[in-house]
Amino acid sequence: MSHSAQSTIKLLTVVTEAALEHAIQRDLKALGARGYTISNARGEGSRGARTGSWEASGNIRIEVVGSEETVRRIADHLQQRYYENYAMIIWLGDVEVLRPGKFGA
Amino acid sequence: MDPVILFFLFGLAAGLLKSELRLPTSIYDAVSMLLLLTIGMKGGVELARQPFLSLLPDIFGALILGLVLPLIAYPLLLKLGRFKRVDAASIAAHYGSVSVGTFAVGISWLESRGIPWDAQMALLLVIMEVPAILVGLLLARGLSRETRWSEVGREVFLGKGILLLLGGLLIGWLADPDGLEAIKPLFFDLFKGVLAIFLLEMGLITAGQAGSLKRYGLFLIGFGIAMPLLSSVLGTLLGLALGLTPGGVLLLALLAASASYIAVPAAMRISLPEANPTLSLAASLGVTFPFNVLVGVPLYWQLSEFLKRVLTGS
Numbered sequence: 001m002s003h004s005a006q007s008t009i010k011l012l013t014v015v016t017e018a019a020l021e022h023a024i025q026r027d028l029k030a031l032g033a034r035g036y037t038i039s040n041a042r043g044e045g046s047r048g049a050r051t052g053s054w055e056a057s058g059n060i061r062i063e064v065v066g067s068e069e070t071v072r073r074i075a076d077h078l079q080q081r082y083y084e085n086y087a088m089i090i091w092l093g094d095v096e097v098l099r100p101g102k103f104g105a
Numbered sequence: 106m107d108p109v110i111l112f113f114l115f116g117l118a119a120g121l122l123k124s125e126l127r128l129p130t131s132i133y134d135a136v137s138m139l140l141l142l143t144i145g146m147k148g149g150v151e152l153a154r155q156p157f158l159s160l161l162p163d164i165f166g167a168l169i170l171g172l173v174l175p176l177i178a179y180p181l182l183l184k185l186g187r188f189k190r191v192d193a194a195s196i197a198a199h200y201g202s203v204s205v206g207t208f209a210v211g212i213s214w215l216e217s218r219g220i221p222w223d224a225q226m227a228l229l230l231v232i233m234e235v236p237a238i239l240v241g242l243l244l245a246r247g248l249s250r251e252t253r254w255s256e257v258g259r260e261v262f263l264g265k266g267i268l269l270l271l272g273g274l275l276i277g278w279l280a281d282p283d284g285l286e287a288i289k290p291l292f293f294d295l296f297k298g299v300l301a302i303f304l305l306e307m308g309l310i311t312a313g314q315a316g317s318l319k320r321y322g323l324f325l326i327g328f329g330i331a332m333p334l335l336s337s338v339l340g341t342l343l344g345l346a347l348g349l350t351p352g353g354v355l356l357l358a359l360l361a362a363s364a365s366y367i368a369v370p371a372a373m374r375i376s377l378p379e380a381n382p383t384l385s386l387a388a389s390l391g392v393t394f395p396f397n398v399l400v401g402v403p404l405y406w407q408l409s410e411f412l413k414r415v416l417t418g419s
Binding site: 017019020023040057058082084085086 | 130256310313371374375378379
């Protein structure tokens with residue numbers, strides 16, 4: 001595996017409202033994510049504090065590792081579909097995955 | 106004063122003082138699961154003793170009440186409150202639906218006074234959760250193709266609240282009474298203790314709404330008190346018309362007066378994302394829940410006694 005191939009592996013992280021969990025899981029599968037990790041989260045932002053203490057106030061943090069193409073496709077879709085009406089933030093980063101071949105690089 | 110109410114006030118005070126106190130999420134989940142199952146089972150056990158067909162008028166009545174309440178709330182919110190159409194529709198849906206926590210407080214109030222209630226109340230609770238959500242979506246969107254009804258249905262019927270209530274009802278209905286004795290300590294004997302913990306957390310959550318209430322002002326506070334008062338009259342009249350026992354009439358008034366804060370917010374967030382969830386939660390949790398729990402229960406009891414005297418002329 002060459003160094004340049006490794007650098008195309010990206011980590012997409014989404015922090016958003018727990019209410020969207022099922023909808024986003026469906027989106028991820030449809031858009032070609034091979035896997036994802038979801039954890040509960042809490043915090044504060046432009047839409048106020050989300051304490052996570054009960055159903056309607058929880059956040060989730062979704063992490064997806066994949067090729068740059070897949071991950072950008074997912075990020076574009078999520079921005080278009082959810083940015084306007086939901087508390088959501090997305091960021092991308094380069095990662096080195098210590099399991100060669102797992103993401104087709 | 107009932108200790109469970111004191112737990113609520115304690116949570117409310119701790120929250121308003123901005124204490125660090127918080128219930129671990131998994132405990133809150135477990136406690137609300139236990140409450141839902143217990144309420145379902147209490148209903149199911151009693152339902153097993155009576156023929157289902159005799160309940161049809163009650164079921165029909167509860168459905169109609171669930172459809173009518175949001176239709177009353179919507180124009181008030183739109184015209185007097187000057188809310189946007191989606192916000193008015195979403196808040197109206199919250200007020201047409203019901204709150205299990207409020208119902209549980211009503212049961213606890215009746216139990217501590219030894220007043221019996223009708224077995225079908227838990228079933229009516231489940232039935233009243235749903236119609237207002239549909240009315241709310243229709244008010245906001247009309248019969249729009251944008252609404253993905255299958256997704257809404259999934260969210261509503263497979264949501265934790267309805268699933269656990271229905272599961273409890275069925276278990277109580279089908280289980281043989283001797284077998285239920287074995288699990289009674291956890292579900293029935295601990296009911297009040299579980300409710301106390303639940304209300305402690307509800308107090309903390311209610312206190313968390315204070316900020317939004319300050320921001321959105323007096324109308325929401327007025328609506329959050331006036332709407333349940335109006336709804337409770339309709340609920341009481343329906344209960345009397347259906348010939349429920351006094352305990353049943355109180356619970357139906359309480360169901361009418363209560364506003365949802367679990368099933369409806371989740372359904373609205375998915376199907377009506379433009380609606381501001383802060384508004385409806387500030388009203389239903391910040392005003393109506395504490396009003397019903399602290400003032401409403403005894404008030405609606407007086408109301409039902411009064412209306413009964415007026416109607417029967419005795």
